[in-house]
Amino acid sequence: MTSQTEHRQFFKGAFILTYAGLLGKVLSAIYRIPLQNLTGDVGFYIYQQIYPFVGIAMVLALYGFPAAISKLMAGQTNRPTKQLKQKIIIQLTIFSSALSLVLFLLAPFIADFMGDSGLTSGIRASAMPFLLVPFVAYFRGMFQGRNNMLPTAGSQLVEQIVRVSLIIITAYLTVELNRSLYDIGVGTAIASTGGSLVALMTLLVFFYRKPKEQHLKVEMRQTIDENLFTAVIGYGIAIAINHMMLLLLQLMDAFTLVPLLKQTGYSLTEAQVLKGVLDRGQPLAQLGIVAASSLALAMIPSATKLRLSSDRIRFTNYIASTWRFTLYLASGATVGLIVLFPEVNTLLYKEDLGTLSLQVFSITIIFSALSISTASILHGLGQIYRTAFFVVIGVVVKLGLNFFFVPQLGILGAAIATVIASVTILGLNLNQLKKVTPKLERIRLPWFRFVSSLLVMGIVVYGLNRVARPLFYQYDRMGQLFYLLCLIGIGVISYLFCLVKLSVFTKEERDVLPFKFLIKD
Structure with missing residues (x-):
């Protein structure tokens, strides 16, 4: 061969x-x-x-x-x-x-x-x-x-x-x-x-x-x-x-959440229900993270190939584009989920319980997806043990913060602890990426245009939902699903429209978009 x-x-x-x-x-x-x-x-x-x-x-x-x-x-x-x-x-x-x-x-x-x-x-x-x-x-x-x-x-x-x-x-x-x-x-x-x-x-x-x-x-x-x-x-x-980043963070909740809730006066049954409510966020966060990191993970083999061929310029562009795409997708998914969470919670789980805690938990999507993408890049650079150590540090942070936040804030405190732990892991990964690629230019982001696109999407979806929400509660579950799919579709279109019109994507990134034929230079 x-x-x-x-x-x-x-x-x-x-x-x-x-x-x-x-x-x-x-x-x-x-x-x-x-x-x-x-x-x-x-x-x-x-x-x-x-x-x-x-x-x-x-x-x-x-x-x-x-x-x-x-x-x-x-x-x-x-x-x-x-x-x-x-x-x-x-x-x-x-x-x-x-x-x-x-x-x-x-x-x-x-x-x-x-x-x-x-x-x-x-x-x-x-x-x-x-x-x-x-x-x-x-x-x-x-x-x-x-x-x-x-x-x-x-x-x-x-x-x-x-x-x-x-x-x-x-x-x-x-x-x-x-x-x-x-x-x-x-x-x-x-x-x-x-x-x-x-x-x-x-x-x-x-x-x-x-x-x-x-x-x-x-x-x-x-x-x-x-x-x-x-x-x-x-x-x-x-x-x-x-x-196992998300799995280990979840394990910390499994070990600590119910005992801490019981210490604050909840019965076992009440603590079980509250833990089950917080766990509703796991599949939704996982789907968001998969959607956000899928493109990034698919690009990793090509990035590794470019590194092995010593094509530094294209390798650098791949790293930057991978990170930016992940941020755009994860942020869009997070904002959309936060805005629509009362309806999503009702549709999927039949009751609108723990929405605030789950909305906070949803922020994990952004930092976890970015952590996965950044760690994948570091894996291509041979930093396997270092990134594993960063996950362990994040898990320890999660454990310590649970003991601090849960007695005061309940499951909201556990959600905040998960977000901070994922931010910690991302920060450590980014710092390591900077160390091992000293010649890599700082990943530049059009922050104002990007945040403006998120705001427009959030306002459009929130406004439409605010007006049409009474209809949602009149429908059966299939009708509610159709209602949410329509709002999600409008949100995706408005978000992508703003990203393109505000020139958030670079020319190279526009060339790989699946709908590039709709974009005029």
């Missing part, structure tokens, strides 16, 4: 993984809405308490360890030996089994720490998916090491579809059979385990369908420049942390 063919295959694979990941994130966000509708805020709270644990297992199996294995395999001069493969799978198995055992044994203490002993069975069940992590990650990493991203992408989509379907079925049966809502936590863990099993079977199908010559066992002496544990476990954890 020629070098040019290898590069083409690598970047094609990068795009396949990117778009599969985006679709998976969209699925992961959307199903939480019917889940909350089926089980109410308390059932949704129980799910959200268990999800971070199974989410960590999924990220390790999808992003962390496969990336570490593929990097290790790509660095080998010869085909990996059977001995090396065995060492990798043994280390992954020992590490994942230890995590699973610790989580299982400590489940009662973790549940008590969360302020709800009823979560014990769900936390214990969430130890199961970790047992499948080594095998799923191993095959994904081996395929990725050969620049074959299709098995990873296919197994990811199958895993998400199976997991989402099983969770919704579990929620439906729990309600219909009048079972304890805590069964949703157990069902979530079982569904994640089922999704992982199907993903593993999908990978095995790809494995046994590959050309026979790839089955040849080539025994060669190989040397690894770095410690194998560090290369696989250490690097894999660093990669995973970079993909």
Whole structure:
């Protein structure tokens, strides 16, 4: 295989993984809405308490360890030996089994720490998916090491579809059979385990369908420049942390929010409902972040290619455009969501509860999307461990601020803490980007024209909604959906119109817009 063919295959694979990941994130966000509708805020709270644990297992199996294995395999001069493969799978198995055992044994203490002993069975069940992590990650990493991203992408989509379907079925049966809502936590863990099993079977199908010559066992002496544990476990954890920013911030709420609310006088049931209300913001924020960062993530492989080819000018332009596009999309989504949140809350969750807290939480979309985009650029520059460390700092900030704000402001305080934590992570990433690219010009933004475009969109949408709002509450849910889609469409058109007419986009950025044929220079 020629070098040019290898590069083409690598970047094609990068795009396949990117778009599969985006679709998976969209699925992961959307199903939480019917889940909350089926089980109410308390059932949704129980799910959200268990999800971070199974989410960590999924990220390790999808992003962390496969990336570490593929990097290790790509660095080998010869085909990996059977001995090396065995060492990798043994280390992954020992590490994942230890995590699973610790989580299982400590489940009662973790549940008590969360302020709800009823979560014990769900936390214990969430130890199961970790047992499948080594095998799923191993095959994904081996395929990725050969620049074959299709098995990873296919197994990811199958895993998400199976997991989402099983969770919704579990929620439906729990309600219909009048079972304890805590069964949703157990069902979530079982569904994640089922999704992982199907993903593993999908990978095995790809494995046994590959050309026979790839089955040849080539025994060669190989040397690894770095410690194998560090290369696989250490690097894999660093990669995973970079993909778990929102998950880890959510985990801090899972550990602290209910206990802190109970300390301020709320009963367990009241605290559960309030936590469930705040968790309504998670799928909406995730959808906004996915929409805002999707273009940026799709541009990363091209930016990396330009860096590798030493085309500094175009590389610099890619970085600046990636950052600006993310800001424009994230800000538009955030302002629109804030303006329409009472109606969005009513449509999706049947009640307009906790709107102020959720509006504040929505601001996270801007800073999280920018953090993801900036971190992705830094990853292309080899700053994996540093960006993971920044996420850890942000999580510590979130934890400390929860203890400070929640006793005074309740779930509004938790929302403020999440926003400040995401700002902290973004600031650290931007500072690091400045350090590692000293020749990179400061990313310039037409702030006045950009903010003016946001204001025009916000005023237009708010004004129309103010006038037509009585109609919204007269419609059924389908009518309410149509009403909101119309307002969102008007908001998008007015925002893009202002961005173009006020020359917010550069000429190069206008050339890549999907509607560029409508724009006259």
